Amino acid sequence: MPASPVVEMRGIVRSFPGVKALSGVDLELRAGEVHALLGENGAGKSTLMKILGGLYHPEAGEIRIDGRPVRIESPAAATKLGIAFIHQELNQALHLSVAENIFLGRPPVTGPLRRVDWRAMYRGAAAALERLGAEIDPRAALGGLGVGARQMVEIARALSLDARVLIMDEPTAALTGAEVERLFAVVRSLAASGVAIVYISHRLEEIFSLCRRVTVLRDGHRVGSWTIDQVSPDELIAHMVGRQLTERFPKVAVTPGETLLEVRDLTLRGAGGAVSFSVRRGEIVGLAGLMGAGRTELMRAVAGIDRPAGGAVLLEGRPLPPGDAAAAIARGLVLVPEDRRRQGLLTGRSVRENLSLARLRSLCRLGLIQAGAERQLVDAYVSELGIRTPHREQSVTNLSGGNQQKVILGRWLATSPRLLILDEPTRGIDVGAKAEIYRLMGELVQRGMGIILVSSELPEVMGLSDRILVMHEGRLTAEFGRAEFDQERIMQAATGRKRHAG
Structure with a gap:
């Protein structure tokens, strides 16, 4: 007989x-x-969990904990009820230490003056991180860590609360394979100890590996709940999107043209090797590697965001000035960044303002934005990319992750780029939005654009790329043509165990 519910949410409206x-x-x-x-993104998953976590209040409906009705007025109230929330979008105090973030709002205190007990804080933070197998210094400034490490800190914070109910919203989106396995071991241990866990992920292989039951939402409605052995991955996808997705990675056959981008002996500051590669018109070049391999750092240098220590980047045979992102954009080379929230969006601003940002100069006359021309531009990309927003003045923060990513894509596509760098473009995005981005990539290369795809999801890189470059510790360790794609060999190159020239 199944256990009585710890949490019951009934008729929730928002x-x-x-x-x-x-x-x-x-x-x-x-x-x-x-x-x-x-x-899918926008189905209501995060909203439902933010209501349980005290961030939003329902307009109607009831929440029961252990059979008793409760009102969860704030995150602090949720914490007192034993509910911990690991958010998809990291809202952390980057200027504080790792330990201070883990104990944010509840530092251990000592003595009659209730001063912060720093020694206890560092010990507690170290214990939470050790439980995850995360080798992170509790005294390190959080802002100096990468996205994956900051995600592990967020998970450690939730674990330190000893919650009865743990909400995990895309917890593995920024983690390496080894970190994911360690997290799964912790999740299984927590479940075995009686914790109720909500697991939100777009990676179906994780769902079938980890979960006992599954509930699907679509357009704010509950489609149904099943035990995991009652449904297949294809059935879940159909329930989520309301239609069959016939092909996971719709690869468009395009004959690449002449060389578009050349990277010659590019050396990153603090890295130990020179990197050279090229991209042709109509070609998708995948960039694979483990977390910390230097993929993002290399792409930032190619795009002129960071100044390299040496080497050259040539677009259409002409050198780009090093460390000059504006010049790269003007010439047609743009980067869609890995960290949507911190580097891609003007949070709190409208869809219109975010989408038209890169075209403001061309939309101005005598120093004033031509409102009609801006509306026409924005509406065109909202329609073309299928951005789900009630109106162009909607705050971009209120959009789902997939629609936020489409806004960023639209902003840079409006500049008519020749080469597009996509750094983790589908991280935290549902299967339907992924399919739309894959379709768009196919259309762009058919028009002659070159694309560099950086992704931690190896099936995605293999499914979409014409060639794959592999990085390890700041160096290119392998290159594979499409006929040579092999997951084991790519992983060997990513871990530095084997070099291969395609």
């Missing part, structure tokens, strides 16, 4: 300006069970 986010949604969570919550 709206935002112009959007009905949740329409009478039910959800049950049981002790000792990992429960998957699935749906």
Whole structure:
């Protein structure tokens, strides 16, 4: 007989300006069970969990904990009820240390004056990180760490709360394979100890490996709940998107043209090797490697965001000035960054302002933005990219992750680039939005654009690329033509165990 629910959410309703986010949604969570919550971006998953976590209040419906009705007025109230939340979008105090972030708002204190007990804080932070197998210095400034390490700190913070209910919203999006395995071991241990866990992920292989039950939301409605052995991956996808997705990676056959980009002996500051490669018109070049391999750093140098220590980048045979992103953009080389929230969006600003940002100079006359021309530009890309927003003045922060990513893509496509660098473009994006971005990539290379695809999801890189370059510790260790793609050989090159020239 199944255990009584720890959490019952009944008839939950929530709206935002112009959007009905949740329409009478039910959800049950049981002790000792990992429960998957699935749906496309915008389906209502994060909104439902933010209501449980005290960030939003429902307009209608009821929440019961251990059978008793409760009102969760704030995140602090949720914490007191034993609910911990690992958010998809990291909201951390980057100027503080790792330990201070783990104990943010609840530092250990000592003595009659209740001063912060720093020794206890560092010990507690070290214990939480050790539980995850994360080799991170508790005294290190959080802002100096990469996205993956900061995600591990966020997970450590939630674990330090000893919660009865743990909400995990895309916890593995920025983690390496080894970090994911360590996290899974922790999740299984927590479930075995009686913790009820909500697991939100777009990686179906994780769902089938980790979860006992699954609930699917679509357009703010609950489609259904099943035990994991009652449904297949294809059935879950159909439930999520309301249609069959016939091909996971729709590769468009394009005959590459002449060389578009040449990178010659580019040396990164603090790295130990010179990198050379090229990209042709109509070609997708995948860049694979483990977290920390230097992929993002290399792409930032190619795009002129960071100044390299040496070497040259040539676009259409002409050198780009090193460390000059504006010159690269003007010549047609743009980068869609890895960290959407910190580097890609003007948070709190509208869809219109975010989408038209890169074209403001051309939209101005006598120092004033031509409102009609701006609206026409924005509406064209909202329509072409299928951006789901009630209106162009909607705050971009209120959009789903997939629609935020489309806004960033639209901004740079509006500059008519020749070469597009996509750094983790589908991280935290649902299967339907992924399919739309894959389709767009195919259309762009058919028009003669060159694309560099940086992704930690090896099936994605293999499915979409014409060639794959592999990095390890700041160096290119291998190059594979499409006929040579082999997951084991690529992983060998990514770990530095084997070099291969394609």
